[in-house]
Amino acid sequence: MTTTVLRTEGLVVGYGGRPVLDHFSFDLRANEVLCLIGHNGAGKSTLLKCLFGLVPRQGGQVYLDEKPLNHIEPRRLTAAGLSLVPEGRGVFPGLTVAETMKMGLWAAGVPKDLREERLDWVMSVLPALHAFYQQRAGTLSGGQQQIASIGRALLSRPRCLLMDEPSIGLAPKLFQDLLQPIRQLQRDTGMSILLVEQNVKEALKISDRVVVMKSGAIIREALPEELADNAKLMELY
Template identity: 60%
Template sequence: MSQDAIEAQGLAAGYGGREVLQDVALTLKAGEILCLIGHNGAGKSTLLRVLFGLHRPSAGSIRIFGQTPGTYTPAALGAVGVALVPEGRGVFPDLTVEEIFGLALWSAGVAKAEQRERIEEVLEVLPRIKEFRTRRAGTLSGGQQQMVSIGRALLTRPKVLLLDEPSIGLAPKLFQDLIRPIAALRETRGMSILLVEQNVREAFAVSDRVLVMRSGAFIYEGTPADLDDHAKLMELF
């Protein structure tokens, strides 16, 4: 697709009268991996929630592949190919992985005849899920739960994947094993990825472009190579 995956202009949002985002403009190009970094409380998660229709902005506009959705809700966003993996995983602890996947496929309206194919696609990307697919999510490690959360999002064959702090609670090597096959989907499926992440080393290794957010606004845009200098990176936090 020639249009940008996401084009947001003039976004403002907050909670209880407290402004969090201020006149934010963001472009995620088709087939791009864009890394968003910044200190805690900078507004990164709020921005993802706004982009996925979980929080209504007080101002601004958002276009997905050049189109403005008729209603800006998670269901409408999912229908046009946007998926969110929220911070904190959010798996149902009493359900098995297979049940979680089944629920996600049912919620997305995927035909029964197609569901097995969708699951096999996810297991090709994240094959370790095969080892625990019959276990209840509450018995899984943090890394395993993160795989399930990402796998659940991939079941919908998204064109745009929003990832919010996927490395939280994971050892660096485990995060590396998790993020690299996800990033490879940009090559195989043309997927666009907006990655909010604090593990900058691994995030930069798979990203095309970096945005730095402070106090609800972007203060820097560049490439990962531009921020190879650790001192320069620290100046932005």
């Protein structure tokens, strides 16, 4: 029997009184990479922001390990096992990567005596961090900023990682180089990943299951190989 880690039931989320997600229900299963695709404005990023407590919901429920999450702020969600890699990377350009990680360890609530060990673990997952660890984030390339953003999200050792458009501004090869260590980590630890992505072709290569959204609703659930044909993808868009 497949275990559900994160799910929504009848979720209603919107802006200015207008719903973007209306009675939206989905599930993220244990030990899987679920890729969420769809046109711009389909509600993908809104879903991730709601799951991480950044956008309030007007109705419905979110469950983590079948326990309802009732308006829990992001810090407590991080402690519960959720972590978010935001769209646009969300790095502070004036801080060095080292300072960003120090702040991330504090924000994740990692005890002081475990912080060095936790940082070493993240660096082992993303060894590229070593090369620009003392640089200010504003001086980094897009790929380096994304590595730093993912590294910060991993500091809490999440069981469930939410990734919002990690390929923005990256060449396909760099995107794959970025995601392969995360895929390996997911396989090694059993972590679940919800990946929102516009670069569908590359995202399908590291996904176990795909959900297609349109206008705030799920219109298709499939295995990656079922959507490998570009013509089939075009039909859904």
